[in-house]
Amino acid sequence: MSELIERLGEGLPEDGVLTDPDVLRTYAHDMAGFCPAGAPAAVVLPRTxxxxxxxxxxxxAFRVPVVPQGARTGLSGAANAIDGCLVLSLVRMNRILEINPVDRVAVVEPGVVNATLSRAVNExxxxxxxxxxxxxxxxxxxNIGTASGGLCCVKYGVTAEYVLGLDVVLADGRLLSTGRRTAKGVAGYDLTRLFVGSEGSLGVVVRATLALKAEPPQQLALAAEFPSTDAACDAVCRIMEAxxxxxxxxxxxxxxxxxxxDMTKMGLPESTQALLLAAFDTPEPSGPLRAVGELCEAAGASQVVPAENAAESELLLQARRSALVALDQVKGTTMIxxxxxxxxxxAEMLRGTAAIAEKHGLTIGVCAHAGDGNTHPTVCFDASDEDESRRAHASFDEIMALGLELGGTITGEHGVGVLKKAWLAEELGPLALGLHRGIKQVFDPEGILNPGKVF
Structure with a gap:
C-alpha cells in the first residue's frame, strides 16, 4: 500500500492524496448511510x-478498485467506499469552462455544483x-452518474436529455471523448447515453458538454389540498389527460x-391527506394555472390556493425540496x-404503500414527482431498533415489488448503487443483465471501477 501511495504522489500534489484515517472515514459513504461501506486506502482529489x-x-497497474465520488448526496450507496479502494473525489474539478449563448451549451467539469451552473447560465x-x-x-x-431528475422533469426531462458530450477517463487511464456539441448528431453508437446513469462503473467523467434552453418566465404555482391521495392522483390524471x-x-x-x-415551521395545512403543487412558466395567474385549479376542484380538492407572485411560489417549492430531509428527522434513519x-x-402505488406501512407498523411518508409517476416512499425507522430495522427492510422490498407489479421501475432517478442490486436483476431479467455485464467487461476488463455496485 505504501508503494501505491508513493506512486500516486508522483503525479499529484501533496494535498491531492489523503491518508489520515479520520479523514478517510468522512468519505466512506453517501447519504444512504445504512448501506454497507468499507474503509478506503486513500482519497485522491485531482484538479486536472x-x-x-x-x-x-x-x-x-496495482489492480486497486476506484470509487468515483461527487458531493456524496446520492441515496443508493453508489458512492460508498469498499475496503482498500481509492476514493476518487472530483469536487475540486469545479470550473465552468464555457457558456455559449449561440450554441446554447455549457462545458463544465464534474465538480461544478448544479445550482452554481444554473445561476451562471441564468445570468x-x-x-x-x-x-x-x-x-x-x-x-x-x-447528476450524470446517477442520471438524476428533479422537480422540473415533467416538462423539461432528466439529465440524460441534456448531456450532449463527455470526456471520460477509462479504467486504464485512456481519455475518451463521446458525443458532440451540435444540436443534432447520430454518428455511431450513443456512447454518451451509455455513460449517463452508469454510476462510475464504466469510466470517470472529467468534462461534460450540456445543452441549455432559453430562460423561461418565472414560475407561478398553486397548492391544492385533497381529502385523500386517491383524489390527488385523480387530479394528476385529469391534468395530464387535458x-x-x-x-x-x-x-x-x-x-x-x-x-x-416540524422541520421548517412553514405552516403547511396538516389537515390535508395530500398536497398537490403545480406550477407553470407564466407571468400571469390566468390561463393554464387557473385551468389546473379547476381540474383539482373537479377531482375533489377541498381548497386550491394560487400563489400571488414568484416569491410565494418559491416558498411552496422550498417546502417540497425539504421533504426528504424532513422525513429523515422523523426517526433518525430513512430508506428512500x-x-x-x-x-x-x-393512486394504486400510494394506496399500496399505505397498506404496507400499516402492515409493518411503520411511518412511511410519500413525496412524488407526480407528473412523472415517480414516487419516493420514504421508510422512517430507528436504526438502533433491530426489529424496526427488519420491518423497514421488509417494507422497502415490498414497495419495490409493488412498483414492478404495477408496470413500473425500481428507480426513476436515484440509481441502483448497492441498495437495489437484487431488484435490478429482478427488473432486467437474465438476458439483459448478462448484456450489462458484457458491456462492463469491455470498458473495465479488470473490474476496478466501482466494483460491487449496480450489479
Missing amino acids: VEEVQHTLRTAH QGLFYPPDPSSWEECTIGG GHTPALLELMDTTTVRAVN DDVCVPRSRL
Missing part, C-alpha cells in the same frame, strides 16, 4: 484531467433544467407535510424508495 488519468493508470438568459432536490449541494458529475404540461407537478402526503412543518410507475397507476 491529467491527474485523474494518473490516478486511474496507477490503480490499474446570460439561459436555463439548465435538471434540478434535483439537493441542487444546492449535488454536482454535475454526480393536455397540460406544467413545469412541475409535485405531491406530498400528510406524513410528509407534517414532517416538513425511488419507484416510478405509469401515471395512470399512481
Whole structure:
C-alpha cells in the first residue's frame, strides 16, 4: 500500500492524496448511510484531467478498485467506499469552462455544483433544467452518474436529455471523448447515453458538454389540498389527460407535510391527506394555472390556493425540496424508495404503500414527482431498533415489488448503487443483465471501477 501511495504522489500534489484515517472515514459513504461501506486506502482529489488519468493508470497497474465520488448526496450507496479502494473525489474539478449563448451549451467539469451552473447560465438568459432536490449541494458529475431528475422533469426531462458530450477517463487511464456539441448528431453508437446513469462503473467523467434552453418566465404555482391521495392522483390524471404540461407537478402526503412543518415551521395545512403543487412558466395567474385549479376542484380538492407572485411560489417549492430531509428527522434513519410507475397507476402505488406501512407498523411518508409517476416512499425507522430495522427492510422490498407489479421501475432517478442490486436483476431479467455485464467487461476488463455496485 505504501508503494501505491508513493506512486500516486508522483503525479499529484501533496494535498491531492489523503491518508489520515479520520479523514478517510468522512468519505466512506453517501447519504444512504445504512448501506454497507468499507474503509478506503486513500482519497485522491485531482484538479486536472491529467491527474485523474494518473490516478486511474496507477490503480490499474496495482489492480486497486476506484470509487468515483461527487458531493456524496446520492441515496443508493453508489458512492460508498469498499475496503482498500481509492476514493476518487472530483469536487475540486469545479470550473465552468464555457457558456455559449449561440450554441446554447455549457462545458463544465464534474465538480461544478448544479445550482452554481444554473445561476451562471441564468445570468446570460439561459436555463439548465435538471434540478434535483439537493441542487444546492449535488454536482454535475454526480447528476450524470446517477442520471438524476428533479422537480422540473415533467416538462423539461432528466439529465440524460441534456448531456450532449463527455470526456471520460477509462479504467486504464485512456481519455475518451463521446458525443458532440451540435444540436443534432447520430454518428455511431450513443456512447454518451451509455455513460449517463452508469454510476462510475464504466469510466470517470472529467468534462461534460450540456445543452441549455432559453430562460423561461418565472414560475407561478398553486397548492391544492385533497381529502385523500386517491383524489390527488385523480387530479394528476385529469391534468395530464387535458393536455397540460406544467413545469412541475409535485405531491406530498400528510406524513410528509407534517414532517416538513416540524422541520421548517412553514405552516403547511396538516389537515390535508395530500398536497398537490403545480406550477407553470407564466407571468400571469390566468390561463393554464387557473385551468389546473379547476381540474383539482373537479377531482375533489377541498381548497386550491394560487400563489400571488414568484416569491410565494418559491416558498411552496422550498417546502417540497425539504421533504426528504424532513422525513429523515422523523426517526433518525430513512430508506428512500425511488419507484416510478405509469401515471395512470399512481393512486394504486400510494394506496399500496399505505397498506404496507400499516402492515409493518411503520411511518412511511410519500413525496412524488407526480407528473412523472415517480414516487419516493420514504421508510422512517430507528436504526438502533433491530426489529424496526427488519420491518423497514421488509417494507422497502415490498414497495419495490409493488412498483414492478404495477408496470413500473425500481428507480426513476436515484440509481441502483448497492441498495437495489437484487431488484435490478429482478427488473432486467437474465438476458439483459448478462448484456450489462458484457458491456462492463469491455470498458473495465479488470473490474476496478466501482466494483460491487449496480450489479
